[in-house]
Amino acid sequence: METPLTKNIRPGELPLDLAGYEKAGGYQGLRKALALSPTEVQEAVKQANLRGRGGAGFPTGVKWSVVPMGDGAPRPKYLIANVDEMEPGTFKDRYLVEGNPHQLLEGMIIAAYAIQAEISYVFLRWAYKLAYQRLEKAIGEAYAAGYLGQNILGSGFHLRMHLHTSAGRYICGEESALLNSLEGKRATPRSRPPFPQVSGLWGKPTIVNNTETLCNVPHILANGAEWYKGLSKTNDGGTKLYGVSGKVKRPGLWELPMGTTIREIFEDHAGGMREGLTCRGLIPGGASTDFLLPDQFDVQMDFDTVQKAGSRLGTGTIVVLDDQTCPVGFVLNLQQFFALESCGWCTPCREGLPWVAKLLSALEQGSGSEGDIAILKEQTSGLWLGKTFCALAPGAMEPLQSALKFFGDDFTRHVREQRCPWRS
Ligand SMILES: Cc1cc2nc3c(=O)[nH]c(=O)nc-3n(C[C@H](O)[C@H](O)[C@H](O)COP(=O)(O)O)c2cc1C
Numbered sequence: 001m002e003t004p005l006t007k008n009i010r011p012g013e014l015p016l017d018l019a020g021y022e023k024a025g026g027y028q029g030l031r032k033a034l035a036l037s038p039t040e041v042q043e044a045v046k047q048a049n050l051r052g053r054g055g056a057g058f059p060t061g062v063k064w065s066v067v068p069m070g071d072g073a074p075r076p077k078y079l080i081a082n083v084d085e086m087e088p089g090t091f092k093d094r095y096l097v098e099g100n101p102h103q104l105l106e107g108m109i110i111a112a113y114a115i116q117a118e119i120s121y122v123f124l125r126w127a128y129k130l131a132y133q134r135l136e137k138a139i140g141e142a143y144a145a146g147y148l149g150q151n152i153l154g155s156g157f158h159l160r161m162h163l164h165t166s167a168g169r170y171i172c173g174e175e176s177a178l179l180n181s182l183e184g185k186r187a188t189p190r191s192r193p194p195f196p197q198v199s200g201l202w203g204k205p206t207i208v209n210n211t212e213t214l215c216n217v218p219h220i221l222a223n224g225a226e227w228y229k230g231l232s233k234t235n236d237g238g239t240k241l242y243g244v245s246g247k248v249k250r251p252g253l254w255e256l257p258m259g260t261t262i263r264e265i266f267e268d269h270a271g272g273m274r275e276g277l278t279c280r281g282l283i284p285g286g287a288s289t290d291f292l293l294p295d296q297f298d299v300q301m302d303f304d305t306v307q308k309a310g311s312r313l314g315t316g317t318i319v320v321l322d323d324q325t326c327p328v329g330f331v332l333n334l335q336q337f338f339a340l341e342s343c344g345w346c347t348p349c350r351e352g353l354p355w356v357a358k359l360l361s362a363l364e365q366g367s368g369s370e371g372d373i374a375i376l377k378e379q380t381s382g383l384w385l386g387k388t389f390c391a392l393a394p395g396a397m398e399p400l401q402s403a404l405k406f407f408g409d410d411f412t413r414h415v416r417e418q419r420c421p422w423r424s
């Protein structure tokens with residue numbers, strides 16, 4: 001099984017420096033890209049069926065192709081790597097940048113070439129201090145070797161790269177709030193249209209891509225779209241970093257073919273539940289995805305299949321709920337995070353999420369009522385897509401609505417017994 005994204009990551013050791021990365025085949029994808037035209041690079045990524053790994057699964061080549069090209073295009077254009085990664089349960093991008101920073105830089109340079117951007121930013125989560133040091137060193141090496149700066153490898157293409165630390169809020173990862181934040185403004189989302197591809201950072205064409213998305217790009221250019229599609233078990237190209245956390249035997253992160261089943265990830269890689277525990281369900285792709293149940297474990301973890309099963313692939317990092325953990329407490333924990341991270345820009349989310357957290361907290365402590373459960377159900381539609389300014393609040397509603405559906409008896413038991421049955 002091929003693992004292009006992680007094969008050069010050596011856990012517990014320093015990442016490859018520039019010489020080591022080059023020796024392992026690094027920057028060959030960039031050399032191939034620079035021999036093609038920008039639109040040919042876009043086409044190669046389209047053919048590869050690379051879908052964005054930031055959560056929504058938008059086809060990467062299609063996204064790039066919307067950027068205005070040619071002499072008349074507004075300038076400068078920007079390419080941004082989103083390394084904000086504050087989604088609870090998600091730690092895949094950190095693994096990639098700490099373990100192999102040059103891989104991200106190479107993907108960024110190729111992406112910038114494809115859209116003819118002259119300025120790029122790594123937008124990094126503030127807490128990722130080690131990643132900061134490693135990226136800073138790698139960017140210095142790339143400048144010194146002529147992979148960044150003026151006339152890259154004699155191609156006539158120029159690119160500057162800046163490392164920017166996020167202010168440390170979840171909303172900064174939402175691409176339009178990220179742009180406001182980079183401009184030094186309050187990090188609130190922007191209305192769309194216009195989309196960032198046309199009017200993004202300082203009103204200029206901008207592409208924001210997830211870290212894992214960009215790390216795939218050098219391998220597509222180096223080995224071709226057919227090879228890349230062949231790595232996957234389904235229509236979405238490539239491999240995927242899948243993670244599992246919760247009370248499993250071996251929590252962790254694995255690079256596997258896109259479309260690997262939940263069962264294989266959960267049983268073969270994470271080792272199943274710890275002794276004495278039973279799995280009641282899981283959220284498949286970070287905190288803002290709906291629960292799936294154990295009878296759905298043969299679902300393939302790709303964008304369309306997980307959606308058909310009633311949830312979303314999201315970040316592909318699974319969080320497991322066991323039978324000794326209170327589902328109300330589990331969801332309360334998530335809603336407290338979302339309430340804290342609401343950016344406060346629109347009223348339904350600013351007022352609604354703290355209310356949801358307050359009701360759940362009362363239920364969990366045994367002082368809730370049947371009426372509270374009814375209000376929670378109402379909130380899942382009141383804070384749904386189209387009712388709030390961005391996807392943060394609807395994302396928060398996903399685990400709540402499915403918990404109310406699948407674990408409804410546990411909610412009513414808290415009301416009936418006026419206590420949390422999981423507490424002694
Ligand atoms: C509240 C919120 C937080 C987000 N946080 C991140 C993040 O930390 N990293 C990320 O790549 N995308 C995040 N996204 C998705 C981005 O808006 C955007 O879709 C993504 O960076 C695009 O990259 P892709 O096309 O490569 O998937 C977030 C979205 C929302 C609504």
Ligand code: SF4
Binds near residue numbers: 346388
């Ligand atoms: S939904 Fe929440 S996070 Fe998004 S704009 Fe409204 S208040 Fe801000």
